Amino acid sequence: MYDVNAIRAQFPILSREVNGKPLTYLDSGASAQKPQVVIDAITRAYSEEYSNVHRGLHFLSNLATDKYEGVRDIVKTFLNAPHEDDIIFTSGTTEGINLIAYSWAMPRLQAGDEILISVLEHHANIVPWHFLRERMGIVIKWIDCAMDGSLDAQAVIDAMGPKTKLVAITQMSNVTGTRVDVKTICAAARSRGIASLVDGSQGSVHGPVDVQDIGCDFYPITGHKLYGPSGSGAIYVHPDRQAEMQPFMGGGDMIDVVARDTVTYNKPPMKFEAGTPGIVQTIGMGVALDWLMNVGMDNIAEHEADIATYASAKLQSLNWLQVQGTAPDKGAIFSFTMAGAHAHDLSTVLDKRGVAVRAGSHCAMPLMEHLGVTATCRASFAMYNTKEDVDTLVSALELCHDLFA
Template sequence: MYDVAAIRADFPILGREINGKPLVYLDNGASAQKPKVVIDAVTQAYSMEYANVHRGLFYLSNLATEKYEAVRGTIARFLNVADEDEIVLNTGTTEGINTVAYGWAMPRLEAGDEIILSVMEHHANIVPWHFLRERQGVVIKWVEIEADGSLDPQKVIDAMGPKTRLVAVTHMSNVLGTRVDVAPICAAARERGIATLIDGSQAAVHGPVDVDALGCDFYAITGHKLYGPSGSGAIFMKKARMAEMRPFMGGGDMIKEVHRDGILYNDPPMKFEAGTPSIVATIGLGAALEYMMGHGMDNIAAHEAALTQYARGRLDGLNWLQIQGKAAGKGAIFSFTLDGAAHAHDISTILDKKGVAVRAGHHCAGPLMDHLGVTATCRASFGMYNTEAEVDALIDALELAHDLFA
């Protein structure tokens, strides 16, 4: 049984007030709050168990190494990956995608080769490919979204041509909440020998992810959105793709031997994990994923689906509110503007006075803002601890903003 009141009690920050009002935290799409089990894991690691990993031959180093490496297996279970050696630990999706861009794409792609993106990608899944466009003449092919904010998988498949080398698309839009059916995209790409990268930063938070069933080559996640610490994350890489890659960064555990006239790289996944890693943040991420799995990813998804339906019903009742993206099956993310001249930043400021925290801006999705014809939106993004009462608080705050700007 999903007990949202008990879950909320696990998150200390949800008990505080902002501007004399109970905190209504609706910026989960940017970064989620942390349960006490994560805070405790981080505190324990720093206060009683800290040491560097892998190379120490003493108790604390062995303990830190054991806890750190155990997270690789936790992430594999979380994503339904059979071989934990296909999990590369890092600081988050941005590092993961850059690892693929520098380690796999840069040495393999030539001028005229194509990378397919959707117009609703996050900048983390755009900018690294622009680097290749600028430096190597790689062509970026854009796939447009439908009027309701959905992405038709067939349009992505139809965009694949003889020069296509990579398809990189989001599993769930951080602006529209659109869920993308990526499995047929990955299947079609695989038949054509095209690599696939899926940005799972949002999708992995809101329900179960089965990477094996998706059939992608790369799948990236970010810890701070998964109720874990910032500076933590991972990317799944198929071993066959790992074998095609050169290291992204050098130093630390990514080498076996270093000599004056050469080096011997470590085996994957260590080959792609340079320097002293984010030890404590990764341990905290492991605690966060165990917490989520303990409550059941299907249960979290069901709770958020009900919350999405309730929020949609209430927001649709505000005829002066323009919601961007109404795709069927969308997740609990709502981006909106108000009729008139009110800027998203002004709306967000007024909502904050009522204790309601939402994001305002372009949400690191410039091409999507251009497509929508707006410079910025407000975004209310819900998580496993949000409630219908908080939806009501959002509505009350929006009505106040509308009254002030009308």
């Protein structure tokens, strides 16, 4: 049995008040709260176990190294990657995608080559490709979603052409909660010799992930969305693609031998991890992923699906609220607008009721333009949210309607 109250009890911040009201936290799509086990692990790592990794032979350095490197196996298990060496540590998905842009795409692509992306993408999966467009003449090819937020996998496949070198697609939209059939897309890409990147920032949070089943070449995740610390993350890279990559950051750990006239590089994944890493952040991410797997990603997915169904019905019943994105099987992420009120005004009023939502373009300006809006409010539900949280949101929205009507 999934006991959401027992889950909530493990998150200290959920017991606090905001503006004299119990906190209703609906901004996990931006960053999730942290369970006590992660907070304790971070405190312990700094207060009792801290040292730099890989470079020392003393007790604390060995302990920190063992804990840090042990997270690689945890991420491997979490993503069902074939081997722990397929996992490269990053500061999050943004760094992971930039790593692929600089280390894999830049050395291999040339002017006129195409990178295929959808209008659902977060800026982190858009801007690095614009860098290549500006600097190398790479062509960005866009696929639009339907007005309900759904993305037709066949439309993505049909857009693949002889010049397409990479398909970079989100697994779940951070704005609409749309789930994308990335397995079908990746299979089609692989059959055509096209590399595939699946942005797992949202998809990895809301259900089990199997990168071998998806069949992608690159799959980045972000620790702070997975109930771990900010500044932590990882990316799965298929070994065939790792062999094609060049390091784009130089420094300690990523080298083998440095001489006056030559340099040789370490083996992957160390080849792509220059300098002192986010040691404690990575250790905290490992604890968070272990904790999530103990709860059960299938259990989390089932709970969130129930919340999504309930929230969808409640929000759709407000005929003065415009929900952006109603694709079938969407996740528990809801963006909405209200006539006569800017999203920032809505967010401010909701905050006065203790309801934390995000307002703005959500780092997805092309999607905002496609939907015909400049900004939305976004309520993103997580493993610790309840139907009572939905009711609190709806009650606060009714107050907003009374104020702005």
